Amino acid sequence: MRHEVPTITCSGCKMRDLCMPAGLEPNEMDRIEEMVASRRSVKRGEAAFRTGERFSNLYAVRTGFFKTCVTSEDGRDQVTGFQMAGEIMGLDGIVNSQHTCDAIALEDAEICILPFEQIEKLSLEVRTLQRHVHQIMSREIVRENGVMLLLGSMRAEERLAAFLLNLTERLQVRGFSSSELILRMTREEIGSYLGLKLETISRTFSKFVSDGVIEVHQRHVRILDTRALQAIVHPT
Amino acid sequence: MRHEVPTITCSGCKMRDLCMPAGLEPNEMDRIEEMVASRRSVKRGEAAFRTGERFSNLYAVRTGFFKTCVTSEDGRDQVTGFQMAGEIMGLDGIVNSQHTCDAIALEDAEICILPFEQIEKLSLEVRTLQRHVHQIMSREIVRENGVMLLLGSMRAEERLAAFLLNLTERLQVRGFSSSELILRMTREEIGSYLGLKLETISRTFSKFVSDGVIEVHQRHVRILDTRALQAIVHPT
DNA sequence: CGGGACGTTGACGGTCGTCAAAATTAGTGG
DNA sequence: CCACTAATTTTGACGACCGTCAACGTCCCG
Numbered sequence: 295m296r297h298e299v300p301t302i303t304c305s306g307c308k309m310r311d312l313c314m315p316a317g318l319e320p321n322e323m324d325r326i327e328e329m330v331a332s333r334r335s336v337k338r339g340e341a342a343f344r345t346g347e348r349f350s351n352l353y354a355v356r357t358g359f360f361k362t363c364v365t366s367e368d369g370r371d372q373v374t375g376f377q378m379a380g381e382i383m384g385l386d387g388i389v390n391s392q393h394t395c396d397a398i399a400l401e402d403a404e405i406c407i408l409p410f411e412q413i414e415k416l417s418l419e420v421r422t423l424q425r426h427v428h429q430i431m432s433r434e435i436v437r438e439n440g441v442m443l444l445l446g447s448m449r450a451e452e453r454l455a456a457f458l459l460n461l462t463e464r465l466q467v468r469g470f471s472s473s474e475l476i477l478r479m480t481r482e483e484i485g486s487y488l489g490l491k492l493e494t495i496s497r498t499f500s501k502f503v504s505d506g507v508i509e510v511h512q513r514h515v516r517i518l519d520t521r522a523l524q525a526i527v528h529p530t
Numbered sequence: 531m532r533h534e535v536p537t538i539t540c541s542g543c544k545m546r547d548l549c550m551p552a553g554l555e556p557n558e559m560d561r562i563e564e565m566v567a568s569r570r571s572v573k574r575g576e577a578a579f580r581t582g583e584r585f586s587n588l589y590a591v592r593t594g595f596f597k598t599c600v601t602s603e604d605g606r607d608q609v610t611g612f613q614m615a616g617e618i619m620g621l622d623g624i625v626n627s628q629h630t631c632d633a634i635a636l637e638d639a640e641i642c643i644l645p646f647e648q649i650e651k652l653s654l655e656v657r658t659l660q661r662h663v664h665q666i667m668s669r670e671i672v673r674e675n676g677v678m679l680l681l682g683s684m685r686a687e688e689r690l691a692a693f694l695l696n697l698t699e700r701l702q703v704r705g706f707s708s709s710e711l712i713l714r715m716t717r718e719e720i721g722s723y724l725g726l727k728l729e730t731i732s733r734t735f736s737k738f739v740s741d742g743v744i745e746v747h748q749r750h751v752r753i754l755d756t757r758a759l760q761a762i763v764h765p766t
Numbered sequence: 767c768g769g770g771a772c773g774t775t776g777a778c779g780g781t782c783g784t785c786a787a788a789a790t791t792a793g794t795g796g
Numbered sequence: 797c798c799a800c801t802a803a804t805t806t807t808g809a810c811g812a813c814c815g816t817c818a819a820c821g822t823c824c825c826g
Contacts, residue, residue, distance in 0.1 A: 370684075385668055386672050389669040389672055435674065442600075446725035489682035
């Protein structure tokens with residue numbers, strides 16, 4: 295069922311600057327490209343990996359949009375992040391050689407398969423790669439610290455405003471508008487990520503609209519007043 | 531002001547199994563001990579490191595108890611974790627060569643200083659160490675995923691029960707009783723970690739006591755019914 | 767065109783935050 | 797060692813925020 299494309303190049307990839315370490319020697323780049331064995335396409339709703347699966351690869355999002363979510367013993371689940379092009383998924387699997395969350399495509403997507411054994415082997419020789427791997431993991435830790443702050447101390451409006459600003463920031467880096475975006479996830483998924491119910495997300499969107507801060511048409515969001523959003527996140 | 535003890539050994543450290551990779555060759559162990567340049571004692575209330583400080587070391591808790599906390603622009607702060615003997619602090623600093631949280635000792639403590647440059651250099655040669663570093667970072671990511679689940683989807687009683695069970699579990703690994711513990715942190719710090727106010731922590735403790743699940747005398751907690759606590763965390 | 771997933775809105779209630787006061791403990795300096 | 801002050805904890809009363817339940821509307825996709 296899995297559609298894998300054997301040969302690809304990082305050097306020609308638009309996401310290269312986000313995904314790969316900078317400042318590589320040409321021959322180092324070649325070796326990394328060998329490592330990136332293949333691509334895989336993942337249809338909307340399908341998983342790049344699931345909880346309990348044996349860990350052997352990291353995955354770089356090439357195109358499309360993912361969510362990662364953990365599930366507790368009693369069936370509650372929590373979206374722990376949304377991943378877009380150039381971001382790495384699967385770091386959770388390293389510690390016990392087993393994935394502890396699901397990575398689900400929110401739209402048809404393509405991922406690059408990065409066999410972790412090879413990453414480890416190659417990063418013994420290419421210090422730039424070693425450093426990059428450490429940074430990616432550290433960045434994820436810092437990101438999660440931020441989410442904990444959000445979940446632990448912010449109110450609904452603050453959470454949603456922070457969420458919108460974070461999304462646009464990441465989209466802007468990728469060359470998209472910083473004032474307009476299309477949500478790839480449902481209200482329920484946003485709610486799960488932010489520790490709120492979908493009705494609260496819907497109501498808070500409506501409030502932002504009536505305050506003239508954003509426009510919303512289905513999943514299309516236009517930000518009218520970025521400053522106002524920032525003020526909501528950080529009330530003086 | 532900083533009291534540093536120059537020479538120490540990992541091989542003689544009680545926390546070795548938790549802190550260091552297993553299965554090292556004797557000569558590899560020697561090289562790692564060289565790397566662990568020194569210890570430092572940190573008094574209650576002092577910081578191992580603070581937000582904004584330049585990152586250059588990881589720190590292993592040798593004795594004592596720490597909290598790590600992040601602060602938002604508008605001054606809110608959030609305890610992101612509690613660290614005990616054998617646990618590693620400072621991973622957040624790798625990505626931008628700068629710490630993004632404070633690590634504060636909750637009691638007089640000793641930490642081992644692990645210069646990260648040397649960790650990186652040595653893990654190019656000692657694969658066991660490389661693997662260990664990756665696992666430590668991955669473990670932290672998985673831990674934070676769990677906290678996000680807690681903050682995003684659990685109610686007050688569930689959060690506190692999960693917190694107590696997590697603490698006793700970690701203490702048990704270190705040879706302490708699994709039914710008795712002394713809290714090193716205030717109600718406010720517990721509350722910050724769990725996304726609740728200190729009054730709620732106090733009330734929830736009182737409820738657990740009146741339900742006969744625990745006994746509490748100041749910061750001394752005795753767990754009377756572990757099963758009941760587990761049932762609170764995972765309601766059927 | 768029809769059915770199902772998704773989104774919006776309203777009414778109501780529960781959980782937890784806020785404010786306040788008192789009790790207990792810890793820390794400090796004489 | 798003790799007195800004194802600050803910090804922490806407990807408990808109560810009250811209210812706000814957000815969850816729950818329900819009904820309706822909208823948008824997709826087959």
